[in-house]
Amino acid sequence: MVDEPTKKAKGTIILNKEICKGCSFCIDFCPTHCLEFSKDFNRKGYHYPVLARPEDCTGCDLCGLYCPDYAIFGVKFKDLEKLAQKAPAA
Amino acid sequence: MSSLAVNVELPELQNPLMPYLRQDRIPHIWCPGCGIGTSLNAFIRALDEMQFDLNKLAVVSGIGCTGRVAGYLNVDSFHTTHGRAIPFATGLKLGNPDLKVVVYSGDGDLFAIGGNHFIHAARRNMDLFVVCVNNFTYGMTGGQVAPTTPLGATQTTMPYGNFEPPFNLPYLADSCGAVYVARWTVYHVRQLTRAFKEGLSKKGFVFLEVLSPCPTLYSRRNRLGDGVEQLKYYKEKSVVKNGADTRDVGLSFQGDIVVGTFVNRERPTWLEAMNEHFSQRFGDRYQPYGVHRED
Structure with missing residues (x-):
């Protein structure tokens, strides 16, 4: 689950940590540097990204554009409801 | 509306x-x-943003790491024998001219084993979208020297450095007659998405070269670090030159990378040329092929 967003946060990330391979593309190319490697491992033994500074996340989805494993994507809070409605059909 | 993030079950x-x-x-x-x-x-993002009709799309891959794309995409796709992605795609296109056929394969498959097919499809201006993911090596078979390995790079079969001059892929495609030639790296994700959109909407032989890191073989043999290090190299050393002369866009080992859209021109495709030729030759006796479906 995502942390309680502060007023500054405009978006968040959604992560499927089990298919992450820890390539760190999202961590290195995040424009606001809000991601970091997790301390613990996923089932395959990789460190996955966590939202270390949730107040900086803008939900720009550049992490989702870089992710080679389709594990992470960013979403703006104003688009969350639209995405949640789309999800069951997908 | 205000407390969306708390109400929605994110997982x-x-x-x-x-x-x-x-x-x-x-x-x-x-x-x-x-x-x-x-x-x-x-x-996929290009397909999503264009709302592309997936019933009119076919993806053909050859053998290799990139060849597995056809297996992962949930569209009509075919995984062909080694190097024969373009002949299969040509048959697919001519059998059903309203399909958009995308050939998604690697540099070893398209230019080493399938090099002859590539030049002839480009010469005929067959209506295909050829995406070449260039990682400078044969990834799946263990890092042998490929026709795109830069001079001086160390590979499994060239432990003292490569001395064979590599292909300049945009120049090859341009000189064979491709109507759209572009090169981007996987660092340039937004430009790459735009290039995919342009390629999907362009008619004729479209060639897109995508430079991609191979951390397991190419980077490890040359001690270039992991995938992120290669992406940082692409970020530092790439120069955007749209419309650059393709003779000047060759790659050297860890040197400058010229990226951009190099060629964008119009030429009659193979089907158009055939229809025009036979219509002139036989007049009304000839029924143009694939025309009624093309609107």
Whole structure:
């Protein structure tokens, strides 16, 4: 689950940590540097990204554009409801 | 509306790209740091943003790491024998001219084993979209020297450095007659998505070269670090030169990379040329092929 967003946060990330391979593309190319490697491992033994500074996340989805494993994507809070409605059909 | 983030169950949300993938095959086999997944990500986003009709799309791949794209995409796709992606795609296109046929394959498949097919499809201006993910090596078979390996790079079969001059792929495609030639790296995700959109809407032989890191073989043999290090190299050393002369865009080992859209021109495709030729030759006796479907 995502942390309680502060007023500054405009978006968040959604992560499927089990298919992450820890390539760190999202961590290195995040424009606001809000991601970091997790301390613990996923089932395959990789460190996955966590939202270390949730107040900086803008939900720009550049992490989702870089992710080679389709594990992470960013979403703006104003688009969350639209995405949640789309999800069951997908 | 104000407390959305608390109300919505986030783990149930699915990546919007997932409907385009065969989810029973995810996670894919590509190594951590490999750029093929990112290039496929850009391709799917281009399809998504264009709202492309997936019933009119066919993806053909050859053999190799990139050849597995056809297996992961949830569209009509075919995984052909080594190097024969373009002949298969040509047959597919001519059998059903209203399909958009995308050949998504690697540099070893398209230019070493299938090099002859590539030059002839470009010469005929067959209506195909050829995406070449260039990682400078044969990834799946263990890092042998490929026709794109830069001079001086160390590979399994060239332990003292490569002395064979590599292909300049945009120049090859340009000189053979491709109507659209572009090169981007997997660092340039937004430009890559735009190039995929342009390629999907362009008619004729479209060639897009995507430079991608191979952290397991190419980078490890040359001590270039992991995938992120290669992406940082692409970021530092790439120069955008749209419309550059393709003779000047050759790659050297860890040297400058010229990226951009190099060629964008119009030429009659093979089907158009055939219809025009036979219409002139036989007049009304000839029924143009594939025309009624093309609107």
